[in-house]
Amino acid sequence: MREKLKERLGNRSRYKGTFSKYGVKLAYKGWPRVTLCLTDVKAVPSDETVTDHLWFNETKEFQSLGPLYPEDVVAFDARVRPYEKGYVNNREEVDMRETDYRLSHPTHVAIVEYSKCHWECRERGVKHYETCPRCGYHNDLDAEVCRRCSYRFVEQPQPTPTKTYTQITLKPSIL
Numbered sequence: 001m002r003e004k005l006k007e008r009l010g011n012r013s014r015y016k017g018t019f020s021k022y023g024v025k026l027a028y029k030g031w032p033r034v035t036l037c038l039t040d041v042k043a044v045p046s047d048e049t050v051t052d053h054l055w056f057n058e059t060k061e062f063q064s065l066g067p068l069y070p071e072d073v074v075a076f077d078a079r080v081r082p083y084e085k086g087y088v089n090n091r092e093e094v095d096m097r098e099t100d101y102r103l104s105h106p107t108h109v110a111i112v113e114y115s116k117c118h119w120e121c122r123e124r125g126v127k128h129y130e131t132c133p134r135c136g137y138h139n140d141l142d143a144e145v146c147r148r149c150s151y152r153f154v155e156q157p158q159p160t161p162t163k164t165y166t167q168i169t170l171k172p173s174i175l
């Protein structure tokens with residue numbers, strides 16, 4: 001359990017975390033939701049670590065930052081809220097739910113520290129993600145299929161070398 005967050009229950013204040021990766025989470029309807037993982041989450045300005053990682057939905061505010069790169073530091077305002085996690089199976093009378101704490105409804109989201117990778121990839125135009133042309137999800141570069149919408153990244157078909165010989169006709173003027 002995230003004890004450090006529990007101590008701050010109900011308080012809305014500023015935090016920051018280090019972006020590590022994007023993920024997807026099944027949605028009730030439609031394509032899975034995009035999530036993102038922040039690690040080493042700290043309170044601002046005390047710098048006290050409140051948890052080692054948290055997953056967030058990629059809300060419009062997060063989206064507006066553009067793609068995040070590993071090690072970017074993102075700050076935001078949020079409130080500590082309890083939530084239930086764990087497994088329930090009523091038929092087998094299994095209830096392994098427990099309460100944990102998370103930071104909910106992040107607002108005033110901003111990148112406060114750009115990672116070296118962010119600068120290098122962006123400035124040099126180095127491709128960092130295989131961004132899906134259909135749903136916009138930032139897949140790993142070696143992805144063959146979009147994790148979110150199953151779009152298949154097909155390689156552009158190479159022109160098949162033809163075995164026929166092209167006859168070169170020289171123009172009379174250069175003969």
Ligand SMILES: [Zn+2]
Binds near residue numbers: 133134136137146147
């Ligand atoms: Zn996609």
